[in-house]
């Protein structure tokens with residue numbers, strides 16, 4: 001399979017990149033971080049597929065179009081998008097949030113998803129070969145929290161965008177799904193807990209223990225957990241799965 005993976009150098013992205021490379025897919029890794037080139041060089045000898053890298057901003061329309069065209073040209077087509085690129089956004093309450101900060105998180109997390117999905121979907125429709133888009137949302141796109149409205153709104157929007165696209169693209173045999181991680185053992189999550197500790201007047205350790213105690217599965221999640229869901233969603237095993245949000249969160253909705 002030929003896949004484009006965004007946010008490849010991030011805490012979760014690296015594990016997803018490793019898994020998709022090990023599964024033998026051709027990969028175009030995209031990130032705004034230059035480290036994406038070193039990652040591609042590391043992964044290439046490990047897997048059977050070719051691994052390319054592009055430094056680009058997912059909220060830049062021209063850069064997105066160029067990256068998708070490059071993948072199509074180098075691999076002779078594209079079969080899947082795995083879109084992880086995202087930012088945390090302001091950890092402030094709405095009344096204290098600057099417009100520029102609110103716009104920034106929507107621009108990267110929601111508009112970036114629109115641009116990547118639109119470009120890959122157009123390519124897939126032109127090919128007429130079907131395909132799969134996987135957008136990485138968040139537990140906060142399913143249920144909002146205070147002190148992060150921009151992120152929640154962007155990830156909630158991403159989930160709805162996924163459903164609209166799933167309806168629009170079903171007749172082209174293009175499946176579109178969200179993976180919604182939560183409680184990941186990553187810097188992004190620790191940053192959020194540090195901000196929460198400041199808001200609650202507690203400590204990072206207290207917040208971390210509080211979250212850990214609420215996870216039925218008894219541990220924080222990993223990039224491998226996300227990679228497993230992604231690998232399944234882009235595979236033919238998920239052929240009848242579209243428009244869904246697959247929660248990778250250790251069962252927190254159940255408690």
Ligand SMILES: NC(=O)c1ccc[n+]([C@@H]2O[C@H](COP(=O)([O-])OP(=O)(O)OC[C@H]3O[C@@H](n4cnc5c(N)ncnc54)[C@H](O)[C@@H]3O)[C@@H](O)[C@H]2O)c1
Nearest residue numbers: 007009010011012032057058085086138181184186188189
């Ligand atoms: N870590 C978590 O706890 C958690 C939980 C739920 C959802 N998520 C989502 O999973 C995804 C990955 O999270 P992570 O923990 O790996 O975060 P991370 O910050 O480690 O990685 C994000 C990656 O996206 C890249 N990126 C950011 N803005 C970009 C842009 N405009 N253009 C191109 N690349 C850009 C960064 O350079 C980075 O490599 C994000 O969408 C995040 O919202 C993470």
